[in-house]
Amino acid sequence: MCADEIVGISIDTRDIVPSELFVAIKGEQFDGHDFVAQAIEKGAGAALVAKEWAQTASTDLPLIVVDDPLRALERLAVAARARTDAKIVAITGSVGKTSTKEAVRIGLECVGRTHASIRSFNNHWGVPLMLARMPKDTEFGVFEVGMNHANEIRPLVKLIRPHIAVVTNVGAVHLEHFDDVLGIAAAKAEIFEGLEPNGKVLLGADHDCLDALIDRASELEITSIATFGFDAEADISLHNVERVATGMRGDLRIGELTLQIRVPQFGAHAMSNAAAAISVGDALGLDVRVLADAMLEFIAPPGRGQIIKLNLAEGDAMLLDESFNANPVSMRAALGIVQGLSREHRKIGVLGDMLELGDSSPQLHEELEDAVLSAGFSKVILVGPLMDNLAQRLEGKLDTIHHASAEHVADLLTEELAPGDLVMVKGSKGTKLSPVVDQLRGRYS
Incomplete structure (x- = not known):
């Protein structure tokens, strides 16, 4: 019974x-x-x-x-969406979906009852599950939408029926399933097709496919399109961004209003995510100053830039956990963070394969050479067969170790670590670097 x-x-x-x-x-x-x-x-x-x-x-x-239980779950999702008067936000992009979703969630929670996707529940079962769980009295719903192929976002966004669609950016991610980056942009633009009448589109401005997204939104007769980011021409633009002891700080201009925002994370991308969240608040007609203040609570989630203190016997080391996933865009962003962090002692990089890049994969790994050298590493540990392409480029230029898998990386780091060291770990999920982070946390917590 x-x-x-x-x-x-x-x-x-x-x-x-x-x-x-x-x-x-x-x-x-x-x-x-x-x-x-x-x-x-x-x-x-x-x-x-x-x-x-x-x-x-x-x-x-x-x-x-x-x-079919999955189809039944989708029907539960439709029913949950139909019974609420919540304002709904859907978020996609090649990089930063989950972090942006978290920034939006944190901001909206300061204003009203907010329901949001957990972790990265953004696929064909994660989206209907998150919708089906949405309480009737929700005031704001925030949903992440992912894809690996064309035609995956379209059915999901038609379940979500957002009032606001956010595309953080478009980059060379999942290229093995597309002819080029414009094909990825077209797939991301599917999120516009589920917009409610008079819905609004918010677009990150700092990538090469912005015009393609604007053109597609215009084809669908969407009239409310705004941009956000570092581009000075963006409707909501970041200025005077700098790294401070506790993270990042900068100014955000929205029309005639300038807000100072602070984020307790390192990296310019964290400011862009915060700008997206405040842009959502502006599109909803909320007090953007409240959302700007809320960004002080925007702490990086595990695997996405979280900073972990490792308690060694004779002092502390720092671990920058970027292990959740990797692609050329996010890898360069993470390497840029490391470059900007001054350390009296060593920087050690643990870099894993970037997967799903298709025929361009060897070249895209090789092209990381300059970014890796600029980061200021004393040593890099490269993990996975694809990273052999980068290992060959770094030979004779940087102390480099290449491993076929992540199996013994934690043990190698245990032998290497010294007080004051900074270790950055980043790679695609399939490289299995997250367990390396877990092992280090367990040994040095």
Whole structure:
């Protein structure tokens, strides 16, 4: 028998809450149906399962049987979206989606009840799950939308139906699935197709595909288009940005108003993310000064620029955790952060393969040479077969170690680390550098 009241929705038995509905999603690696019994044991009020599976399941289990649990989750998402009067924001981009989503969330939470995507739940199951979880009394909803291929954003944004669509930037990410960067821009522009009537578009101005995005929005007869970023011609523009002891600071001009904003992160990209959040507030007619003040709480999430103190026996070292993912744009941004950090002692780089770059991959790895040399590293540890291209370019110019995998990198760093060192770790998910960060945290927390 199902619970009298379902209090939420989950697809993961590791974090399920009693009386939640467990949705058995079949993915590439796991089938949620294999965990139905475990979910019920942990207190799930019922499980949403496929008819085919239910025919052989125990009759004692509280089941809701449907043809396809994922399609059923999408219908729950549609119902949740339809019942709320919330103002909805959808965010995509080649780089900075999750960080921008967090900046927007932090800003809007200072104004009203805000529901936002967690972690990087931005794909074909993450978006409907986050929508289905949205409370009826939500005032602001913030959703991240990702893609690897064309035609992936379109169905997701039609579920979200945002009032504001944000594109942070377009870069050479997932190139193996596209002919060129303009193809990526076209795929990102799919986010415009789900806009509510009189919806607004906000575009990061600091990339080469801005005009292509503006043209596509105009083709769709979207009349409210604004830009934000470092470009002096942007509608909402950053000026006088500088690094300070606690992070970044600068001025943001919105019409006749100039705001000083501070972000407790290193790197110019953090200021751009903050500018996006304040631009959202401006588009919603909110007091942008409140959102600007909220950026003081915009701390980098794990894997995206988080700074970790490593407590060594004779002093502290610093770990810059950029391990969540990597592409040429974000890699250069991270290397730029390292370049700007002055250290009395060594800088050590752990750089992993940048994946999904297609035929251009060897060249794009080689082209990191100047940025790596400019960062001021005493040593770099390169991880993955693609990084061999960069290793060959650095030979004789920088103390370089190349490993085929990340398996022994934490041990190597343990042997190397000394008080005062700065270590930056960055690579694509598939390079598995996040466990290296976890191991270092465990050893030196």
